[in-house]
Amino acid sequence: MTTARRAILRALENSEDHPDALMLHDRAKEFDPTIAQATVYRTMRLLEQEGLVEKHDFGNGRARYEEAEKEQHDHLINLSTGEIIEFHDTNLEALKIEIAKRLGFDLKDHRLELYGVPRE
Amino acid sequence: MTTARRAILRALENSEDHPDALMLHDRAKEFDPTIAQATVYRTMRLLEQEGLVEKHDFGNGRARYEEAEKEQHDHLINLSTGEIIEFHDTNLEALKIEIAKRLGFDLKDHRLELYGVPRE
DNA sequence: TCAAAATATGCGAATGAGTTGCATATGCAG
DNA sequence: CTGCATATGCAACTCATTCGCATATTTTGA
Numbered sequence: 001m002t003t004a005r006r007a008i009l010r011a012l013e014n015s016e017d018h019p020d021a022l023m024l025h026d027r028a029k030e031f032d033p034t035i036a037q038a039t040v041y042r043t044m045r046l047l048e049q050e051g052l053v054e055k056h057d058f059g060n061g062r063a064r065y066e067e068a069e070k071e072q073h074d075h076l077i078n079l080s081t082g083e084i085i086e087f088h089d090t091n092l093e094a095l096k097i098e099i100a101k102r103l104g105f106d107l108k109d110h111r112l113e114l115y116g117v118p119r120e
Numbered sequence: 121m122t123t124a125r126r127a128i129l130r131a132l133e134n135s136e137d138h139p140d141a142l143m144l145h146d147r148a149k150e151f152d153p154t155i156a157q158a159t160v161y162r163t164m165r166l167l168e169q170e171g172l173v174e175k176h177d178f179g180n181g182r183a184r185y186e187e188a189e190k191e192q193h194d195h196l197i198n199l200s201t202g203e204i205i206e207f208h209d210t211n212l213e214a215l216k217i218e219i220a221k222r223l224g225f226d227l228k229d230h231r232l233e234l235y236g237v238p239r240e
Numbered sequence: 241t242c243a244a245a246a247t248a249t250g251c252g253a254a255t256g257a258g259t260t261g262c263a264t265a266t267g268c269a270g
Numbered sequence: 271c272t273g274c275a276t277a278t279g280c281a282a283c284t285c286a287t288t289c290g291c292a293t294a295t296t297t298t299g300a
Binding site for chain 2: 115
């Protein structure tokens with residue numbers, strides 16, 4: 001556990017949004033001003049492999065991260081604002097598992113993103 | 121309509137899988153041996169913007185494409201083999217729309233991929 | 241507590257998918 | 271056929287992410 005890693009973890013804890021590596025680098029600099037981007041990338045890869053962090057691709061080139069502790073949820077992206085809304089639906093979870101089973105698979109992972117615009 | 125574009129369209133028609141730009145480039149070379157990668161990228165971007173092609177990211181860095189005419193479906197990726205299986209589930213479609221609505225949004229697009237291993 | 245071994249860091253260079261500038265080639269309208 | 275608009279090939283460029291390597295920081299264990 002190094003200064004750099006502590007800085008990244010703190011930056012992550014303080015983030016309510018879904019930051020990308022650049023944002024995390026900026027935020028981590030507050031706790032360790034000399035931290036390098038490469039370290040952020042390396043640490044995020046590590047955290048992802050350890051299952052402590054989830055990596056998402058919301059479609060604009062940069063990977064975005066969130067802590068993995070929370071209960072299972074998916075994302076809805078507001079196309080008007082870019083805002084990301086988390087949601088959970090039990091029926092949906094069950095249905096995903098059931099569909100995989102029907103096709104002859106055990107579901108190991110999944111990815112669901114809804115893209116929508118606010119209803120006027 | 122140029123030689124290069126015809127070559128790419130034929131390569132696409134002949135593809136039952138979900139090829140990436142490199143694969144399409146290789147396959148298109150059969151019809152136009154001098155075609156450049158840049159042309160494949162440019163053409164795929166065009167086709168995607170026109171809505172004739174769908175672009176997917178199944179998670180290994182290269183975008184993958186399929187013709188867009190078919191009816192709506194999602195993908196299950198076999199983690200053991202990389203094989204991609206298409207499926208359609210009406211309940212799932214309805215549920216996605218309903219969830220978006222519940223959150224106050226009109227669903228414009230979505231992305232669902234299931235990752236699984238064959239049940240032994 | 242301290243030195244050696246192990247691991248992580250910062251830096252800049254490298255990678256790899258996708259894009260772009262530009263001079264040339266091709267397609268199409270008249 | 272000619273002229274002009276558009277597309278192509280090539281090589282150079284982006285941009286996110288990764289890597290090599292020399293140095294710095296942590297950890298181990300005597």
